[in-house]
Amino acid sequence: MVGAGFLGAEAAAVARELGCSVTLVDPLSAPMVRQLGSAVAARVAALHTARGVRVRCATGVVGFTEEGGRVAGVRLDDGTEVPAQVVLVAIGSLPAVDWLRDSGLPVGDGLLCDAFCEAAPGVVAAGDVASWLHPDHGRMRVEHRMNATEQGMAAARTLLGQGQPFAPVPYFWTDQYDVKIQAYGHPSADADFTVVAGDPDEGPFAAVYGRHGRITAAVTWNMPREARTLRAQVVERAPWPVEAATAHG
Numbered sequence: 001m002v003g004a005g006f007l008g009a010e011a012a013a014v015a016r017e018l019g020c021s022v023t024l025v026d027p028l029s030a031p032m033v034r035q036l037g038s039a040v041a042a043r044v045a046a047l048h049t050a051r052g053v054r055v056r057c058a059t060g061v062v063g064f065t066e067e068g069g070r071v072a073g074v075r076l077d078d079g080t081e082v083p084a085q086v087v088l089v090a091i092g093s094l095p096a097v098d099w100l101r102d103s104g105l106p107v108g109d110g111l112l113c114d115a116f117c118e119a120a121p122g123v124v125a126a127g128d129v130a131s132w133l134h135p136d137h138g139r140m141r142v143e144h145r146m147n148a149t150e151q152g153m154a155a156a157r158t159l160l161g162q163g164q165p166f167a168p169v170p171y172f173w174t175d176q177y178d179v180k181i182q183a184y185g186h187p188s189a190d191a192d193f194t195v196v197a198g199d200p201d202e203g204p205f206a207a208v209y210g211r212h213g214r215i216t217a218a219v220t221w222n223m224p225r226e227a228r229t230l231r232a233q234v235v236e237r238a239p240w241p242v243e244a245a246t247a248h249g
Helices: 006-017 033-050 145-159 224-236
Strands: 023-026 054-057 061-067 070-076 081-083 110-112 118-120 130-134 138-140 171-176 179-185 192-198 205-211 214-221
Touching (some): 006 023, 006 033, 006 171, 023 070, 033 205, 130 145, 192 224, 214 224
Parallel strands (some): 110 130
Antiparallel strands (some): 070 081, 130 138, 192 205
């Protein structure tokens, strides 16, 4: 598995549960570190390692080898080669906007929209291609199913003359082995981070991220009830827990 984000990590878990020998490779320091920060990403790495996945993070891919027209291995930037019968590459996506470059519409990392999902009068966008101005988080583009559904409705309201700034609380989840990770808000590696329930080293846990003394995001590990409670705190931008021992995620 080349790439240890959502797709790579989930696919690695499924393949391992099917009995496959799996190596997970990523140039970043840990699986899903960009999405969850280093503290939770270290727990994800430990989860995969405990299930028999060979986690090769902080390692890039420089090429592939083949035999008889089929892939035979993956060459890494440390000079080693990992034998492989199948390689899944999950390294992110780029929005297909080249066809719009001569249209006069603003394009960049997607079709550039305002807070109402509008790129130009009468032209709206939703889903993976839409880069819009979130009132709280600034310009962003979200590649998750829930966002596509909610943004499609927001774009339709704009076309009907009933538009409101599209300001969702981003939500995503991932199921890996017997673990469900749920996150609300916009976790980032440079935010303050603290655990508010459970045991982050062994058992289920819940944690929050924050800036300037306010909660901006939350993540739970096999704690769905706490996830719903923390969502409300993210929406309200609740004060940072006074008793929390702040660390960087």
